[in-house]
Amino acid sequence: MANDKKNNKDKKPKFSPYWIYGILLALFLGFQFFGDTSSNGGSKTTTSDFFKYLANGDVEKIDIVKNTRVARVYLTKDAEGKDIHKNSKQQPFIPSVTRIPNYKFEFGDLQNFENKLNDTIKNLDTKPVIEFDTETDTIGNLLIGLLPFLLLIGVWIFIMRRMSGGAGGGAGGQIFNIGKSRAKLFDQNTEVKTTFKDVAGLEGAKEEVQEIVDFLKFPEKYTTLGGKIPKGALLVGPPGTGKTLLAKAVAGEAKVPFFSLSGSDFVEMFVGVGASRVRDLFKQAKEKSPSIIFIDEIDAIGRARGKNAMSGSNDERENTLNQLLTEMDGFGTNTNVIVLAATNRADILDKALMRAGRFDRQIFVDLPDVRERKEIFEVHLRPLKKSKDLDTDFLSKQTPGFSGADIANVCNEAALIAARNGKKEVDKQDFLDAVDRIIGGLEKKNKIITPSEKRAVAFHEAGHAVVSWMLEHAAPLIKVTIVPRGRSLGAAWYLPEERLIVRPEQMLDEMCAALGGRAAEKVIFNKISTGALSDLEKVTKQARAMVTIYGLSDKIGNLTYYDSSGQSEYGFSKPYSEQTAELIDKEISDIIEKQYERAIKLLEDNKDKLTELAEELLTKEVIFKDNLERIFGKRAFEKEEAIVKTDEKKNVETPEQNQDSSETKENS
Numbered sequence: 001m002a003n004d005k006k007n008n009k010d011k012k013p014k015f016s017p018y019w020i021y022g023i024l025l026a027l028f029l030g031f032q033f034f035g036d037t038s039s040n041g042g043s044k045t046t047t048s049d050f051f052k053y054l055a056n057g058d059v060e061k062i063d064i065v066k067n068t069r070v071a072r073v074y075l076t077k078d079a080e081g082k083d084i085h086k087n088s089k090q091q092p093f094i095p096s097v098t099r100i101p102n103y104k105f106e107f108g109d110l111q112n113f114e115n116k117l118n119d120t121i122k123n124l125d126t127k128p129v130i131e132f133d134t135e136t137d138t139i140g141n142l143l144i145g146l147l148p149f150l151l152l153i154g155v156w157i158f159i160m161r162r163m164s165g166g167a168g169g170g171a172g173g174q175i176f177n178i179g180k181s182r183a184k185l186f187d188q189n190t191e192v193k194t195t196f197k198d199v200a201g202l203e204g205a206k207e208e209v210q211e212i213v214d215f216l217k218f219p220e221k222y223t224t225l226g227g228k229i230p231k232g233a234l235l236v237g238p239p240g241t242g243k244t245l246l247a248k249a250v251a252g253e254a255k256v257p258f259f260s261l262s263g264s265d266f267v268e269m270f271v272g273v274g275a276s277r278v279r280d281l282f283k284q285a286k287e288k289s290p291s292i293i294f295i296d297e298i299d300a301i302g303r304a305r306g307k308n309a310m311s312g313s314n315d316e317r318e319n320t321l322n323q324l325l326t327e328m329d330g331f332g333t334n335t336n337v338i339v340l341a342a343t344n345r346a347d348i349l350d351k352a353l354m355r356a357g358r359f360d361r362q363i364f365v366d367l368p369d370v371r372e373r374k375e376i377f378e379v380h381l382r383p384l385k386k387s388k389d390l391d392t393d394f395l396s397k398q399t400p401g402f403s404g405a406d407i408a409n410v411c412n413e414a415a416l417i418a419a420r421n422g423k424k425e426v427d428k429q430d431f432l433d434a435v436d437r438i439i440g441g442l443e444k445k446n447k448i449i450t451p452s453e454k455r456a457v458a459f460h461e462a463g464h465a466v467v468s469w470m471l472e473h474a475a476p477l478i479k480v481t482i483v484p485r486g487r488s489l490g491a492a493w494y495l496p497e498e499r500l501i502v503r504p505e506q507m508l509d510e511m512c513a514a515l516g517g518r519a520a521e522k523v524i525f526n527k528i529s530t531g532a533l534s535d536l537e538k539v540t541k542q543a544r545a546m547v548t549i550y551g552l553s554d555k556i557g558n559l560t561y562y563d564s565s566g567q568s569e570y571g572f573s574k575p576y577s578e579q580t581a582e583l584i585d586k587e588i589s590d591i592i593e594k595q596y597e598r599a600i601k602l603l604e605d606n607k608d609k610l611t612e613l614a615e616e617l618l619t620k621e622v623i624f625k626d627n628l629e630r631i632f633g634k635r636a637f638e639k640e641e642a643i644v645k646t647d648e649k650k651n652v653e654t655p656e657q658n659q660d661s662s663e664t665k666e667n668s
C-alpha cells in the first residue's frame with residue numbers, strides 16, 4: 001500500500017501543466033497587443049504634411065487628443081488615391097472606433113495648432129470633422145494595452161507562489177517577500193510541547209544545549225569575569241539521532257523566541273535571495289533578542305566553498321554562506337542571539353563556519369548505546385498498549401546500531417503488526433518482527449526459487465553460521481533464515497559487538513565468517529555462485545580499509561591514505577606510487593584469500609555438521625542460536641553470560657552483550 005502511494009507521487013509531474021497554459025495565454029495576448037498597436041496609432045506623419053493633406057481636402061476627420069497632444073488623421077482617400085467611401089457625401093465617415101486612423105502626429109502647442117487648423121479649414125469646401133477626444137479614451141486604450149502585461153505579471157506571481165508555497169508559514173507566499181527569511185518563529189504565543197524529557201539519552205549533548213540556554217537567559221553570570229558568550233553551536237551526528245528533536249526541546253524549554261528553519265530554505269533560484277534571507281533572519285532575531293536561531297541541515301548552504309572546480313562552483317550558495325559568516329561575525333557579543341545548527345556531514349562543512357566566533361562549539365549527538373536505546377524505547381513505548389512481558393533491556397540489546405529514529409520506527413511498526421494480527425496489545429514477538437522488517441525489508445514468501453537454488457542458499461547461510469560459531473572474534477549469531485526478504489534470498493544475522501576499537505584479529509575473523517557462505521558452496525557443491533556478492537563487497541571494503549586506512553598490514557606498514565580534512569579528492573592522481581598501488585592490491589587479495597582458505601578448512605573439517613545445519617534450515621527455514629548449540633555444543637567463546645534471562649519460547653533469543661570495554665580502556 002505504501003508502495004502504491006509512493007508510485008503515485010512519483011508519477012505526478014513536477015511542473016503542473018496549468019502554468020504552461022497560463023504562460024501561453026499570456027504570450028498570445030502579448031502578441032495580440034503588439035499586433036494591435038497600429039489600431040490606435042496609424043503611421044506617423046508630420047504637422048506640415050498634415051496641413052498639405054488638409055489643404056487638398058483629403059482629410060475626412062481629425063481626432064485631437066488634448067492631453068497627449070496627438071492628432072489622429074482619417075483621410076478620404078486610401079494609399080492608391082481611391083475614395084474610401086464610394087458614396088462619400090452621404091456617409092461622411094465610418095465611426096472612428098471601427099476605423100484605423102491613417103496618420104497621427106504630435107501637434108505641440110494646442111492653441112497654435114487650433115489657430116492654424118481653423119485658418120486652413122476656412123478656405124475648404126468640405127470641412128473635415130474635428131473631434132476632441134477625451135483622456136478617458138486614452139486611459140481605456142492604455143488599460144487594454146496593459147492587460148497582457150498585467151496577465152503576465154499575474155502568471156509570474158502565481159509561479160512564484162507555487163515555488164515558494166508550503167514553506168515558511170505564509171511569509172514566502174508573496175513575491176515581495178522572497179528575500180524575507182522563511183524561519184518559523186516559536187515564542188510565548190506558540191506552544192512547543194517537546195521538552196528535554198522527550199529526548200532520551202544524549203546526556204552530554206543535553207547538558208551542553210542546556211548551558212547554551214543558560215547563556216542566553218543569564219548572560220551576566222558568564223560575562224562578569226570577562227568571558228564571551230559563544231555565538232553558535234553545531235549539533236553533529238548521524239541521521240536520526242535526535243538533533244532536530246534536541247533543538248525542538250530547546251525551543252520548548254528556553255522560553256525565548258526560537259527561529260527554526262532548514263538550510264534549504266535559503267536556497268532559491270534567484271541570485272541574492274539566499275543572502276537577503278540570511279540578513280532578514282538575523283535582523284528579526286536581533287529585534288527579538290535574546291533569541292535562538294536554529295538551522296537544520298546546514299550542509300545545504302554550509303558546504304565548503306569552491307572546492308569542486310570541475311563541477312563549477314555554486315555562486316548563489318557561496319553568497320548565502322558568506323552572508324551567514326558575515327552575520328555571525330557581525331553581531332556583537334552582547335546581542336544575545338545564539339545560532340544552533342544541525343548537520344550529519346560536519347566533514348563537508350566549510351572550515352570557516354567552525355572558526356571561533358562562529359560555531360565555536362560542536363555538540364556530538366552519537367548513535368545511542370545499549371543503555372540509551374533502552375531509554376529511547378521507554379520514551380516511544382509510552383503511548384503504546386504493550387504486554388507485560390515486554391522488556392526494554394531485551395529490546396535494546398536486539399537493536400545494536402539503531403538510531404533513535406529507527407527505534408521510533410520499530411515501536412510504530414510493532415504496533416501496526418500487532419494490530420494486523422488482531423492483538424489487544426503489542427508483545428515481544430511483534431517487536432522482533434518489526435526489527436526484522438526494518439533490517440531486512442518485507443518477507444517475500446512467494447518469491448519463486450527452485451529447489452536447487454534453495455539448497456544453495458541454505459548451505460550458504462549455514463556456512464556463515466558455522467564459521468562464525470567456530471571463530472572467537474566473529475560476532476555472535478542471532479538467527480539464520482532462508483526466507484527471502486527484501487532483495488536477499490537468505491540471511492545470517494549477528495549481534496555485532498559495540499566496540500570502539502577493533503583489532504586486526506577481529507576484522508579477520510569477521511571476514512572469514514563473511515566468506516563462509518561462498519566457502520560452504522565450494523565445499524559442498526564444488527561450485528560457486530553469484531550469491532556471495534554482498535559478502536564479497538563487504539570483505540573487499542574491509543580488507544582495503546585494513547591496508548590503506550587503518551595501517552594494519554605489515555607490508556604497507558603504519559601509514560594511512562585517509563584524509564580526514566575531507567580534501568581527499570585526489571582526482572586522477574593517487575597519493576601513492578604505482579608500486580605501492582600494486583602492493584596494496586596484492587595485500588588486499590592476499591588477506592581475502594587467506595581468510596577464504598581458512599573458511600574452507602573449517603568447513604571441510606565440519607562438513608557433517610554443516611550439512612546437518614543446512615538440512616535443518618531447509619525444513620525449518622529459520623533457525624536460532626539454540627539449534628546451533630544442539631549441533632555444535634556450547635560456543636567456546638562466550639565471554640560473559642547474557643544478562644537477560646532466556647525465554648522459554650524458541651524464537652526469543654538471548655543475545656550476549658560482549659563487554660570489551662575493560663580491555664579497551666586498558667589499551668587506549
Ligand SMILES: Nc1ncnc2c1ncn2[C@@H]1O[C@H](COP(=O)(O)OP(=O)(O)OP(=O)(O)O)[C@@H](O)[C@H]1O
Nearest residue numbers: 198199200239240241242243244245344404405408
Ligand atoms: N534521543 C532520542 N530520544 C527520543 N526519540 C528520539 C531520539 N532520537 C531520535 N528520536 C526519534 O527519531 C525521530 C527523528 O529524529 P530527528 O529528526 O531529531 O533526527 P536528526 O538527528 O535530526 O536526523 P537528521 O539528521 O536525519 O535530520 C524523532 O522525531 C524521535 O521520534
Ligand SMILES: [Zn+2]
Nearest residue numbers: 460517532535
Ligand atoms: Zn552470504
